[in-house]
Structures are given as structure tokens and as C-alpha cells.
Amino acid sequence: MFNEINKNIVTTLGINTLPIEKQKEAMERLGAIVYQEVMLRVLNILTEEDKDEFEKLIEKDPNPETMFDFLSQKIPNLSEIVKEEAEKLRGESTEIMEEIGK
Amino acid sequence: MKEGKIPKSEKTKGMEESIAKVESQIVELNNKKEKERAQIIEKGKNLGFSDEEINKLLTGEQLELDSKLIQSQEEINNKDKTETIEENISDEEYKEFIDNNNISDNILNDIVDKIKNGKQLSSRELAIHAANTSNIEEKIKESDKKIQDNEKVESATEKIHITNDEIENNKDQINVSDDMLREGKEGNEKTDREQNEKELEQEHRSHVEKKVEESREEYTKEYKKCQSEMDRQKLIDKTRAATFNILAGVKNIFSKNKIEYQKSIKPEDYFTDKVKETQKEYNRARIEMGNLMFAEKKAELEKSGLSGKELETALAKYKATEILTKTIVEERQKIIDSKITNEKQAIWKKLLDGYRKMPRWQRVALSTALFTVAAGTGIATGGVFAGYGLASMAAMKFGTSMMMGGIVGNATKGIDLVMKKADLKFNEEQDNTKKELKEKFSKSEVDQEEYEKEIGRLELMEKKRARNRTLLKAGVGIAIAGIAGHYAYDAMGNGLHHVDSLQGSSVDTVNGPDINHIQHSPVAGLTTEHIPQHISIEATADHGQGSISMIHELQHNLKIEYGNNLENAPESVRHIIDTNPEQLSQEFGMYKPGQDAESAMIISGSSLTMDGHGNLIYHDQGTGNSITLMEGSDSNVDHMYGGKMSNTDHSGVENNITDEQKVPEQIDSIREEQIDTSDKPIYSINLDQKPEPVDSDIGEMAEENNNNFDNSNQEKSVIGNENTEIEKSVGLSEESIHHVHLIYEKNMNHLFPENDFNHEWDNVKDKIPGTLFKIEDEGGLNDTYKPLVSYLHKLQEITNIRPRESTIFDPIPETNEEYIERALQKAQEMGQLDKVKL
Numbered sequence: 001m002f003n004e005i006n007k008n009i010v011t012t013l014g015i016n017t018l019p020i021e022k023q024k025e026a027m028e029r030l031g032a033i034v035y036q037e038v039m040l041r042v043l044n045i046l047t048e049e050d051k052d053e054f055e056k057l058i059e060k061d062p063n064p065e066t067m068f069d070f071l072s073q074k075i076p077n078l079s080e081i082v083k084e085e086a087e088k089l090r091g092e093s094t095e096i097m098e099e100i101g102k
Numbered sequence: 103m104k105e106g107k108i109p110k111s112e113k114t115k116g117m118e119e120s121i122a123k124v125e126s127q128i129v130e131l132n133n134k135k136e137k138e139r140a141q142i143i144e145k146g147k148n149l150g151f152s153d154e155e156i157n158k159l160l161t162g163e164q165l166e167l168d169s170k171l172i173q174s175q176e177e178i179n180n181k182d183k184t185e186t187i188e189e190n191i192s193d194e195e196y197k198e199f200i201d202n203n204n205i206s207d208n209i210l211n212d213i214v215d216k217i218k219n220g221k222q223l224s225s226r227e228l229a230i231h232a233a234n235t236s237n238i239e240e241k242i243k244e245s246d247k248k249i250q251d252n253e254k255v256e257s258a259t260e261k262i263h264i265t266n267d268e269i270e271n272n273k274d275q276i277n278v279s280d281d282m283l284r285e286g287k288e289g290n291e292k293t294d295r296e297q298n299e300k301e302l303e304q305e306h307r308s309h310v311e312k313k314v315e316e317s318r319e320e321y322t323k324e325y326k327k328c329q330s331e332m333d334r335q336k337l338i339d340k341t342r343a344a345t346f347n348i349l350a351g352v353k354n355i356f357s358k359n360k361i362e363y364q365k366s367i368k369p370e371d372y373f374t375d376k377v378k379e380t381q382k383e384y385n386r387a388r389i390e391m392g393n394l395m396f397a398e399k400k401a402e403l404e405k406s407g408l409s410g411k412e413l414e415t416a417l418a419k420y421k422a423t424e425i426l427t428k429t430i431v432e433e434r435q436k437i438i439d440s441k442i443t444n445e446k447q448a449i450w451k452k453l454l455d456g457y458r459k460m461p462r463w464q465r466v467a468l469s470t471a472l473f474t475v476a477a478g479t480g481i482a483t484g485g486v487f488a489g490y491g492l493a494s495m496a497a498m499k500f501g502t503s504m505m506m507g508g509i510v511g512n513a514t515k516g517i518d519l520v521m522k523k524a525d526l527k528f529n530e531e532q533d534n535t536k537k538e539l540k541e542k543f544s545k546s547e548v549d550q551e552e553y554e555k556e557i558g559r560l561e562l563m564e565k566k567r568a569r570n571r572t573l574l575k576a577g578v579g580i581a582i583a584g585i586a587g588h589y590a591y592d593a594m595g596n597g598l599h600h601v602d603s604l605q606g607s608s609v610d611t612v613n614g615p616d617i618n619h620i621q622h623s624p625v626a627g628l629t630t631e632h633i634p635q636h637i638s639i640e641a642t643a644d645h646g647q648g649s650i651s652m653i654h655e656l657q658h659n660l661k662i663e664y665g666n667n668l669e670n671a672p673e674s675v676r677h678i679i680d681t682n683p684e685q686l687s688q689e690f691g692m693y694k695p696g697q698d699a700e701s702a703m704i705i706s707g708s709s710l711t712m713d714g715h716g717n718l719i720y721h722d723q724g725t726g727n728s729i730t731l732m733e734g735s736d737s738n739v740d741h742m743y744g745g746k747m748s749n750t751d752h753s754g755v756e757n758n759i760t761d762e763q764k765v766p767e768q769i770d771s772i773r774e775e776q777i778d779t780s781d782k783p784i785y786s787i788n789l790d791q792k793p794e795p796v797d798s799d800i801g802e803m804a805e806e807n808n809n810n811f812d813n814s815n816q817e818k819s820v821i822g823n824e825n826t827e828i829e830k831s832v833g834l835s836e837e838s839i840h841h842v843h844l845i846y847e848k849n850m851n852h853l854f855p856e857n858d859f860n861h862e863w864d865n866v867k868d869k870i871p872g873t874l875f876k877i878e879d880e881g882g883l884n885d886t887y888k889p890l891v892s893y894l895h896k897l898q899e900i901t902n903i904r905p906r907e908s909t910i911f912d913p914i915p916e917t918n919e920e921y922i923e924r925a926l927q928k929a930q931e932m933g934q935l936d937k938v939k940l
Binding site: 009013014015017018020021022024026027028029030031032033034035036037038039040041043044045051054055058059062064067082085086089092093095096097099100101 | 329330334385388389392393396400415417418419421422423425426427429430431434435438441442446448449450452453455456457459460462464465466468469472473640659
């Protein structure tokens with residue numbers, strides 16, 4: 001069961017066939033997409049006051065830990081958003097990439 | 103045409119005939135002019151025009167006729183100019199030709215070259231040509247036959263710009279054989295056909311791209327409508343649920359059964375069918391684009407002779423890089439960009455700035471966290487983040503704060519179990535090494551000093567391992583807290599896998615993760631500020647590099663890793679980043695200028711690895727030995743390179759072909775292995791030829807480079823190599839890259855010949871091209887750098903690639919040095935390297 005679940009994004013997208021540096025690069029890019037999608041949704045949810053506070057926070061300390069600590073306090077379903085965006089990217093990428101070069 | 107002595111008067115015979123022909127044309131034009139004047143006057147009078155009006159008409163005609171006359175006169179003048187072309191055949195050579203009709207091959211080849219390049223011949227050359235026409239034509243034919251590459255034919259035909267009609271009309275003047283004419287026509291027809299095919303392909307591609315664009319726009323429009331509403335509803339629902347459950351808990355304090363708020367928001371409630379339809383359409387368009395790219399690449403690779411498993415592997419890599427980038431990453435980025443509304447602009451910019459400022463390890467750690475949070479839904483990142491093991495753990499720390507449920511796993515319990523297997527292996531290896539060492543010592547094969555040093559090293563490894571175990575358990579305990587049970591454990595296992603073990607493996611969920619490769623100690627407190635900033639940055643000599651080039655690559659990778667954030671970097675990292683690669687190479691004993699054997703002999707696959715503590719380890723692929731050159735606590739070199747040195751050039755490269763590997767079947771197995779394990783370097787070994795000793799090849803290359811050699815033959819041999827074609831699809835071969843590097847060095851020496859003294863190039867090589875372009879635009883460019891900037895423009899023009907700028911994905915822009923190297927490699931791929939040689 002775990003092995004099935006563990007059919008990970010790296011294998012699915014064939015990233016594991018690349019040299020190490022390229023693997024890092026590819027995952028960094030995919031992570032950046034999820035990060036941005038999450039942030040976009042977060043910005044849609046935050047109140048104006050929270051947004052102001054968040055803006056000040058990232059000006060002062062753009063550390064991801066601090067940012068996510070803040071956001072998880074303001075957005076109870078933050079983890080769901082992250083899951084959804086990561087899953088969306090994985091699902092979409094898989095669906096498309098599996099159809100290419102069949 | 104007869105060959106032999108010719109009278110001197112004949113040398114200009116052809117010229118005189120041409121002049122006479124043009125003069126007769128002038129007479130003809132004059133006659134025509136007079137006839138036309140008479141006709142105009144007659145017509146004008148018949149139409150009732152005044153003399154003045156008729157004169158105007160005549161003036162107009164006159165202008166036209168005069169222009170034709172002027173044109174004819176220019177032709178004569180041009181013909182005359184051939185008489186004044188600089189003579190490059192010496193009196194002695196010409197006398198030898200006149201007296202004995204002896205012509206050196208060099209002179210004949212020069213004439214052939216001039217004819218092929220459309221250049222005018224000097225009078226002596228014309229005479230020689232007249233006396234040796236058949237010989238010269240033969241040489242031209244031979245030369246043409248060698249050009250079988252379609253691209254070259256196409257390129258040559260484009261240069262000539264002659265249509266079949268023009269060839270037919272000028273058949274006499276061109277003075278070529280029927281065979282050549284036919285070949286020329288066929289070549290043109292083939293070019294036309296290929297051109298048409300290209301145009302059709304281009305048209306098809308534009309059509310697909312348009313489809314992607316339109317479907318994306320449609321999808322984005324619909325998606326935005328729905329997502330916004332769903333997020334709003336979800337937040338309301340969460341708040342409602344929390345309130346309800348508190349109230350329910352209060353009401354049921356005497357009840358064993360907890361009442362849960364049941365309502366859940368489902369995406370299908372908010373995402374309309376229209377969104378789904380548009381998304382499907384968009385996905386279809388992207389699949390079409392991907393398949394088109396795939397088909398184009400496949401055709402290209404097949405054309406270059408690739409087939410079977412090699413073709414499959416090359417295509418898989420192309421798919422995982424270019425196609426993934428084009429159809430997924432770039433498309434998603436466009437969608438994201440389209441979602442940035444005006445009111446979000448300011449905060450979005452700050453978010454991105456913050457992201458860009460993160461060092462790479464932190465960005466990768468963040469990615470780890472994001473995918474790890476999603477691990478509960480079956481997403482995991484695999485071992486790709488292994489190099490960031492500790493960072494990943496820390497990243498998960500904040501990742502875990504996002505997890506609902508707060509199930510604290512018992513992961514630390516698993517550590518000893520997991521380590522047990524690795525321990526056994528480690529202990530066994532240690533024991534064997536010690537035993538072997540003792541035996542050697544007892545046989546006096548190693549001296550006491552060396553023996554003690556080696557034993558000390560082994561003991562240190564054991565101590566480090568024990569310390570790591572303790573800290574790892576602490577780290578895992580902290581990091582795992584809050585992650586949902588086995589899913590998280592599983593994902594973490596992935597995160598801990600070393601990249602080397604990644605190939606084709608998934609996590610062994612029975613035995614747990616293999617953390618044998620972990621060399622680094624989690625630090626108490628475990629926050630991203632305090633953890634070691636990387637676990638392993640590597641530079642591998644898989645591109646034909648020598649020590650200097652390898653150090654340069656390591657510097658580049660470290661810069662990407664750390665960005666400007668060097669405060670927490672080990673001293674050794676800072677020393678490496680701040681020091682000239684050549685100097686470092688000397689410090690490590692890998693480059694000893696002035697000595698006969700001046701350069702370390704670097705076997706392909708050897709590597710420099712900077713571990714998380716800042717220890718710099720050189721691994722020699724040839725011997726399998728590793729040596730710690732530097733330890734992280736300071737900038738001193740602790741151990742010097744003690745391997746073989748070579749007397750090639752200071753790049754000191756040797757391919758990974760040992761005597762044993764020269765046996766064909768073993769080469770086969772190596773090659774196969776390299777294809778399967780794609781993170782390993784791909785070697786350029788031609789299976790059809792017995793490999794020559796590489797030392798001499800490299801020596802020759804270096805020698806040839808020093809002598810400004812014509813490398814055309816070299817390129818041909820590279821192009822003709824079957825294996826090279828594999829690599830061509832995914833990059834250049836090792837040999838090609840080395841060759842390009844030599845060209846790079848030669849070009850830079852040409853641009854900055856005094857660099858050794860005044861460091862003109864050293865001063866700007868790490869700057870970004872954009873800075874120079876800006877200074878140029880502002881008119882403030884120093885004369886010293888004008889040739890460099892012109893060269894940068896030329897590289898852009900020929901290769902059509904631009905210097906990489908800072909992006910969200912890679913905040914470190916490309917330097918002048920990196921861009922020039924990359925552009926030269928691209929030129930090599932395109933077969934245009936000659937055009938960018940200086």
C-alpha cells in the first residue's frame with residue numbers, strides 16, 4: 001500500500017532520470033509553483049488587516065517559517081490549501097505527462 | 103581544358119572577352135535609346151504634346167537609360183578591378199609555374215577555396231586556373247562530396263542564393279560541368295522541399311501554441327471565478343465548524359460520543375462544468391504541444407542515427423526537462439501571473455523578493471515542506487531533497503505546523519532499527535579496512551606514520567557516526583512531531599534518501615529509510631537559521647573538466663546554494679567562493695605551473711564535494727580513493743592532492759577509459775550502465791572504433807590549441823561519433839565540451855591578451871552581461887571592453903540565446919563567463935562554432 005502511495009512526483013514525472021543538479025532544479029521549480037499558488041489563495045482569504053500585517057512581516061523577515069507560522073494562525077485550513085495545490089500540480093502534471101510520447 | 107605552358111597573352115584573354123561583351127551591350131543600349139527617343143517624339147507629336155512636354159518625357163526616359171549605361175560602365179570598372187587584386191603568389195612560385203607548370207597543392211587549394219567562397223582570383227591565379235581547370239574542378243568536386251551533411255548543404259545553398267533559373271541562364275558564364283549543374287539543381291530542390299516542410303512545421307507549431315494560449319485564457323477566466331468563491335466558503339465553514347464543535351463539546355461533556363460538525367466543502371460544489379471543460383481543453387492543447395515537441399525531438403534524434411534504448415533514454419530526459427518546463431512549469435507560471443490583480447501587486451512583489459532572496463537550500467527546503475504536507479495525499483518528493491536532508495527536516499518543522507490532527511509519530515523508535523542495518527555494513531567496512539591496513543603495515547607496505555594517520559581517520563569516522571546518531575534521533579524527534587503517522591514517516595524516509603540511491607528506488611517501507619548516507623548532525627534547536635546550510639554540494643568532472651574547471655563549477659554551485667547569505671557558511675566555503683580557481687587548484691596541489699607534469703590527472707567522474715560541515719573532499723574515480731582537502735573550520739588546506747599529474751595543459755583532463763575498459767564488451771557494459779543510471783556521466787566512446795589512448799588525444803588537443811589549429815576535423819569526428827549524438831540530444835559530449843572550452847580560452851586570450859598582467863577579463867568575468875550592455879547604452883563603455891560587448895552581441899545573434907537573468911527559480915543571474923561558455927556550447931550544438939571563434 002505504501003509503495004503505491006509512494007509513487008512520487010519525482011518518479012512520475014521522470015525527474016529521477018536526470019542528473020542530480022537537474023533534479024534539484026526541477027523540484028525547485030515545481031515547489032515554486034506550489035508556493036506561489038498557495039500564496040495567491042492565501043491572499044484571497046486574508047482580511048485587509050491581516051494582509052497589512054503579513055506585508056509588514058515579510059518586509060521584516062521573509063523567512064518561510066515565520067510566514068507560515070503567521071498564516072497558519074490566520075488560516076485554519078492552510079494545510080488543506082497546500083495539499084490541494086500540491087496535489088493539483090501532481091495530478092495535472094501526471095495526467096499531461098503520461099499522455100506525451102505514448 | 104588543356105594543361106601545360108600557356109602564352110602570357112592568354113591570361114587576360116577571358117577578361118578582354120568579357121569587356122568586349124559589355125561594350126557591345128553599351129552600343130546596343132545606345133541604339134535602343136535613340137530608337138526609343140524617336141518613338142517618344144513621334145507619339146508626343148501625335149498626341150499633341152508641346153516640345154517642352156516632349157522634352158520632359160525624353161528626360162524621364164533618358165534617366166532610365168542613363169542608369170543602365172552607368173550600370174554597364176560599373177561592370178566594366180569592376181572587371182578592371184580584378185587586375186589590381188593583391189597578388190599572393192610569389193615571383194618564384196609563378197616562375198616555377200610558367201617554366202615547368204609546377205603548382206603546389208597549397209596554391210591550388212587556395213584557388214579552390216576562393217572559387218568556393220565566391221572571391222575574385224588574382225591575375226596569376228587566373229592564369230594558373232586557366233592552365234589547371236580540370237585539376238581544380240576535380241578538387242572542387244572532391245571537396246563538395248565531403249559535404250554530405252544536409253545542414254551544411256542547406257547553409258551553402260542559402261549563401262549562394264541562386265535559383266535554378268539563374269543557374270540555367272548563366273550556365274555558360276558559370277562555367278561548370280553538367281554534373282555540377284544537376285547536383286546544384288537537385289540541392290536547390292531538396293532545399294526548397296525542406297524549406298516547405300519547415301514552414302509547414304512552423305505553421306503547425308504556431309497553431310498549437312495559439313491553441314494553448316487561447317485555451318489557457320479561457321480556463322483561467324472560469325477558474326478564477328470559482329476558486330475565489332470556494333475559498334471564501336471554506337473559511338466560513340471552518341469558522342462555523344470550530345464554533346459548532348466547541349458548543350457541541352460543552353453540551354456533551356457527559357457524553358462519551360463526540361458530536362462532529364459534518365458539513366464539508368466539496369470542490370465540485372463550486373467548480374462548474376464549464377471550468378472542467380475549459381481545463382480539459384487546455385490540458386489537451388498542452389498534451390498536443392508536448393507531443394509535437396516529442397515528435398520533433400524524436401525525428402531529430404533518429405535523423406542523427408539514434409535508436410532503441412538510447413533513443414528512449416534521450417527522449418525521456420528531454421521529456422523530463424524541456425517538455426515538463428514548457429507544458430507544466432511555464433504554463434502554470436503564466437496562469438499564476440494572470441491571477442495577480444492590481445491590488446495584489448505590491449504584496450506579491452514583496453513575497454517574490456523574499457523568495458528570491460532565500461538561498462537555494464532554503465527554497466528547496468520550502469518545496470520539501472510543501473510537498474511533505476501533501477504527503478498524506480500520496481505525494482512525496484522522492485530522494486531529490488536528500489542533499490538537503492537536514493534542511494528538509496527543518497522545513498518540515500514549519501510544514502508540520504500546518505498539519506491538522508497533531509498525531510505525534512513514533513519515528514525515533516524506528517531510527518535504531520533503521521540504523522541497525524546500516525551500522526552492520528559500516529562496522530563491517532571499518533573492520534575490513536582496519537584488517538587490511540594492519541596486514542599492509544605488518545608487511546611494511548605502509549609506514550608507521552601513514553598507518554597511524556589512517557587508523558586515526560577511521561576512528562574519527564566512528565566518532566562522528568556515533569555523534570550523528572544521537573543528534574539525528576533528536577532531530578527526527580523534533581521534526582516528525584505533528585506529522586501524521588506513517589505517511590509522514592514514509593515521506594521523511596524519502597527525504598533522507600541520498601540522491602545516489604534514488605535511481606529506480608522507492609522507499610523501503612518495510613525496513614524504513616536508508617540513512618546510511620547521512621553524514622551530518624542535526625543541531626539542537628533545529629531551525630532553518632541554525633542548521634548546516636547544505637549537505638552536499640558537488641562538482642563532477644563529467645564534462646571533460648580539469649581541476650580548475652571543476653573548482654569553478656563547485657564555486658558556481660556554492661554560489662547558487664548560498665546566494666549572498668554567507669554568514670553561517672563554514673570558513674572553507676567562504677574561502678572557496680572568494681578565491682581564484684587557479685589559485686585554489688595550486689593550493690590543493692592540483693596545479694603546479696612550470697613543472698613538466700603540471701596538472702592533476704582528473705579522471706572523468708571524479709568529484710569535489712563540499713559536505714555540510716564545509717569539508718572539501720576530492721574523490722578520484724580512477725583509484726576510488728577520497729581525500730579531505732579542507733576541513734570546514736578554517737580556510738587551510740589540510741591534505742594536498744597526491745595523485746597522478748599530467749603534462750597536458752592545465753586543464754589536466756583524462757577520460758575515464760582505463761586499459762581494461764578499452765575492451766569493447768566492457769565498454770558496452772559501461773555504456774549501458776551509464777544510460778541506466780542517468781545521474782552518472784555519459785562517456786563518449788565510439789563502439790565502432792577501438793579507442794585511442796586518451797592522454798595523447800588531450801595532449802594533441804592542447805597542442806593544437808596552442809598552435810591555433812583548424813579544428814574543423816576535430817568537430818567532424820565529434821559529429822560523426824554515434825555516442826556523441828546521444829549526448830548531443832541532451833547536451834554535448836565530454837570531448838565537445840572540452841573542445842569548446844579550449845575555444846573559449848582562446849577567444850578570451852584574443853579579447854584580453856594582457857589579462858595575466860592587468861586582469862581586465864578577471865575584473866568582469868563574474869559580472870553580468872546586462873551591466874555591460876547598460877553601460878554601453880549609456881555610452882560609457884571603456885574601449886577595453888568594447889570588443890567583449892561586441893562579442894556578447896555576436897553570440898546572442900548567432901546562437902539566439904540570451905544571458906540568463908535573475909528569476910524566481912534562479913535568483914543568481916548568469917555571469918559573462920558562464921554566458922560565453924554556454925553560448926559557445928550552443929554554437930557547437932548548432933554547428934556554428936566557427937562563426938564565433940575569434
